[in-house]
Amino acid sequence: MSRPAYRGLGDIIVTARPFDEYRAMFDLADGDLLDGPVLDCPAGASGFAAGARAMGCRVTAMDPQYAGPHDALEQRAREDTAFGNRYVRDNPATYAWGFFRDVDDHLRRRMEAVDAFARDRAAHPHAYVAGALPALPLGDDAFRLVVSSHLLFVYPDHFDYAGHVAAARELARVARAEARVFPLVDTTMQPWPHLDRLRSDLRAHGVESEVRPVPYEFIRGGDHMLVLRPS
Ligand SMILES: C[S@@+](CC[C@H](N)C(=O)[O-])C[C@H]1O[C@@H](n2cnc3c(N)ncnc32)[C@H](O)[C@@H]1O
Incomplete structure (x- = not known):
């Protein structure tokens, strides 16, 4: 499949991360999930909702791709997972091997996540x-916790600075307690350069934030999340 010539991994792919990867990325305790309701946006083809639901969590997955047919999205997720795995194989120095044992383990666990997603x-x-940032079809405070991974900060060609502010405010708007955003680096390990300015602009809009370490790193340097707290 041909891809546009963006930096790093390229244009947005539909990824599938397993539940335990989400737990680590967002440093999620049992209580974070059981106290729900929890929103995952963008959820892609991840197995987070499946795993959280199996624990008894009230969980919703949201992604613009859910507007289309189920089978087509599952097929795309498998193709994008294989594409992402080839990128990982070709750029081994970009990645830290703690969560995944090696590139084969990466492919296997991500494909299992597609299976869990499709079943759930x-x-x-x-x-x-179906829903897209920065305008989610949800009321204020609709969820206690919102998790958002691998969209903001990761694809700087997709959202400009104003788009990041609007999307972060939207995640905070629908979150009663916290919205957690991960990671703060792109697929070339570059930290998003406008984080301080974003946090200051969010504060002016009544959203407090914190940069918090997490017990997970795959893209090297990607071991912190941004926690947004509506005031
Ligand atoms: C790299 S995937 C991340 C999926 C999942 N969070 C994960 O970590 O595996 C990026 C997702 O963002 C979705 N997406 C693209 N534009 C979006 C937007 N404006 N609002 C919300 N999601 C969007 C894509 O459909 C895709 O599923």
């Missing part, structure tokens, strides 16, 4: 809702 979406279709 078939069983709970209403928990997979």
Whole structure:
């Protein structure tokens, strides 16, 4: 499949991360999940909702891709997972090997996440809702916790600075307690350069924030999340 010539991994792919990867990326304790409701946006083809639901969490997955047919998204997720795995193989120095044992383990666990996603979406279709930042089809404070991974800060060609501010404010708007955003680096390990300015602009809009370490690193340097707290 041909890809546009963006920096690093390129244009946005539909990834599939397993539940335990989400738990580590967002440093999620059992209570964070059981106290729900929890929103994952963008959820892609991840297995987070499946794993959280199995624990008893009230969870919703949201992604613009859910507007299309189920089978086509599952197929795309498998292709994008294989594409992402080839990128990892070709750029080994970009990655830290702690969570995944090696590139084969990466491919296997990410494909298993697609399986978990497809099963859970078939069983709970209403928990997979189409929606796109920066305007989610949700009321204020609709979820206690919101998690958002691998969209903001990771694809700087997709959202400009104003788009990042609008998307972060939107995540905070729908979160009663916290919105957690991970990681703070792009796929070439570059930290997003406008984080201080963003935090200051968010504060002016009534959103407090904190940069918090997490017990996970895959893209080297990607071991912190941004926690947003609506005031
Ligand atoms: C790299 S995937 C991340 C998925 C999941 N969070 C994970 O970590 O595996 C990026 C996702 O962002 C979605 N996306 C693209 N534009 C979006 C937007 N404006 N608002 C919300 N999601 C968007 C894509 O459909 C894709 O599924």
